[in-house]
Amino acid sequence: MKHVANPPNPFFSETREALGPTPGVTPDIFEETAKTILSRNDSPDLPFRWSLNPYRGCFHACAYCYARPSHEYWGFGAGTDFESKLVVKINAATKLQETFQKASWNGELIVFSGNTDPYQPLEAEYKLTRACLQTCATYKNPVGIISKSALLTRDIDVFQELQKTAWIRVFLSIPFASDEVARKVEPQAPSISKRFATMEALAKAGIPTVVSIAPVIPGLTEQDIPTILSRARDAGAQDATFILLRLNDNVKRVFIERMSHHFPDRIQKILSKLNEVRQGQMGERIFFKRHHGQGTTWEVIAQLFEQTYRKLGFPTIPEKPIPATFERPGPAQLSLF
Numbered sequence: 001m002k003h004v005a006n007p008p009n010p011f012f013s014e015t016r017e018a019l020g021p022t023p024g025v026t027p028d029i030f031e032e033t034a035k036t037i038l039s040r041n042d043s044p045d046l047p048f049r050w051s052l053n054p055y056r057g058c059f060h061a062c063a064y065c066y067a068r069p070s071h072e073y074w075g076f077g078a079g080t081d082f083e084s085k086l087v088v089k090i091n092a093a094t095k096l097q098e099t100f101q102k103a104s105w106n107g108e109l110i111v112f113s114g115n116t117d118p119y120q121p122l123e124a125e126y127k128l129t130r131a132c133l134q135t136c137a138t139y140k141n142p143v144g145i146i147s148k149s150a151l152l153t154r155d156i157d158v159f160q161e162l163q164k165t166a167w168i169r170v171f172l173s174i175p176f177a178s179d180e181v182a183r184k185v186e187p188q189a190p191s192i193s194k195r196f197a198t199m200e201a202l203a204k205a206g207i208p209t210v211v212s213i214a215p216v217i218p219g220l221t222e223q224d225i226p227t228i229l230s231r232a233r234d235a236g237a238q239d240a241t242f243i244l245l246r247l248n249d250n251v252k253r254v255f256i257e258r259m260s261h262h263f264p265d266r267i268q269k270i271l272s273k274l275n276e277v278r279q280g281q282m283g284e285r286i287f288f289k290r291h292h293g294q295g296t297t298w299e300v301i302a303q304l305f306e307q308t309y310r311k312l313g314f315p316t317i318p319e320k321p322i323p324a325t326f327e328r329p330g331p332a333q334l335s336l337f
Contacts, residue, residue, distance in 0.1 A: 027059060029122070030087045037095035037132075041114065044287050048144065051114030052096065054128035056087035058116035060148060060189040063258040064215055067115045069249040078250040083188070086122060093131035100139045100328065107326020109167075110136065111144040119149030121188070133158045140325040142167035146212065148174075148186070150194045152202060159207045166325040171212045171241075172199045174232065177224035184262040185217075196235045203236025211237045213305070215245035218273035218293075220266060222301045226308045233312045240314055242305050243291045244298070245274060248283035273297060 039051045057071055061083035068078035076085050089095075099105055112118040118129040133155060136143050143162055145152070152170065162168040172195050176182040179191045190198075202209050211232035216222060229240055247255050260267045274282050277293030284290040292298065 026084065027122070028085045030085065031090050032056075032087050033091050034089040034095055036099075037089065037092050038099055038110065039114065048109050048111045048114075050108055051111045052092070052118075052132060053113040053115045054089050054092045054118055054126075054132065055113075055116055055120060055122060056089075057082050057085055059083055059086060059120045059122065060117055060186055062186045062189060063255050064185065064217070064245055064247070064251065065116075066246060066248065066251060068251050068254060070115060072250070079254050086120075088122060088126055089128065090126070092128045093135050096132050096135045100135065100141065100326075105326075107139075107141055107324060109142045109144055109322055111146065113146065117147050117149060117189075118145065119147040119151045121151075123149075123151060130155050130158060133162065137161040137165065138329055140166040140327045142322050142325065144169050144171065146171045146173060148172070148189045148195060150190045150198045152198050156202065156205045156207065159202070160205060163207060167322050169208050169210055170202055171210045172232075172237075173212045173214055174199075174228055175213055175215055175217070175224075176221060177227040177231075181220075185259070196231050199232060199237060200235040203238075208239075209235075209237050210239040210241060213240070213242040215243050216301060217245050217270060218277055218297060218301070219270035220263070222304065225301070225304050229305070229308045229312055229314075233314065238315065240305075240309055244277065244293045244301075246278070246282070246284050246290055247274070248285060252282055277301075 037052055039053060041049055041051055056074065057076070058065065058067065065082070068082045071082040071085075072078055074087065076082065112129060112132070123129050133143060135141075137158055143166070145168070147170070152172075159168055159170065174192060174195050176185070176192055179193055182189070182192050199209050199211070211228065213221075213225060213228055216225070225242070232240060256267070256271070259270060263270070271282070277295055277298040278284060279294055292302070
């Protein structure tokens with residue numbers, strides 16, 4: 001990795017709006033020439049095998065982020081390092097094209113990102129996610145996107161091309177109903193209001209959108225579920241999902257420290273409820289158990305989601321399989337890269 005002494009400043013970009021108060025950390029950027037770009041996922045409880053992460057670390061600084069421990073693999077910390085020491089894979093699109101040209105690649109769903117947000121502020125300058133999505137559009141490769149960012153609207157043209165010739169779903173992560181509460185837990189992420197506005201813009205452009213209530217934080221956000229689902233439905237969301245908070249490894253320390261600071265009157269209730277639904281453990285690694293809880297409290301949360309989901313008219317018919325659209329373009333098209 002190469003340290004960048006004077007990295008692009010995303011706050012000066014015309015493509016990114018100010019999100020609120022001045023950030024508490026200064027980004028320290030490292031540029032990396034990646035050897036490979038796709039990460040293989042062998043988890044049987046996830047509906048995809050391949051993910052693409054243009055960035056390591058995430059400036060959004062969400063206290064609950066499950067990806068924090070992955071930063072420790074690179075000699076950084078899971079706390080402020082995760083949100084300030086950011087790694088940029090500058091050759092992401094080139095490596096993706098190389099993968100698509102291999103005879104072994106037959107076209108499978110690629111999820112952006114599966115780890116950190118592909119549309120975090122650095123994307124406004126580096127445009128790596130956009131370049132990779134353009135590559136997917138050229139090869140007609142199906143795409144899923146998970147993000148909190150209002151920057152998604154910049155790439156509606158690429159999304160429409162993917163919708164026309166391949167397959168795309170955009171998941172907007174919206175775990176809170178209140179801008180005020182969200183700012184305390186996700187300090188550098190776009191406001192909840194901006195996320196719903198982004199969802200509406202995508203839906204009006206014909207892009208299939210899904211609201212992801214992830215994570216549900218027992219003792220703090222379960223009562224937000226009906227409001228989030230209702231606002232998402234009004235904004236054009238076609239589907240919805242939810243996942244229970246899990247605090248594995250050092251995520252637990254970061255979460256408890258920050259939540260204790262912002263919610264001193266509620267932290268004990270939050271930890272007690274999480275222990276209850278996790279049966280005495282705040283984290284979980286077991287497949288098919290890590291995304292949901294157990295016991296009466298969790299059953300009430302799940303029922304609240306399911307009843308509101310049905311009441312609002314979200315679809316109940318299973319989706320069709322992702323179509324096999326992958327196609328290698330001719331030499332003339334490749335020369336445009």
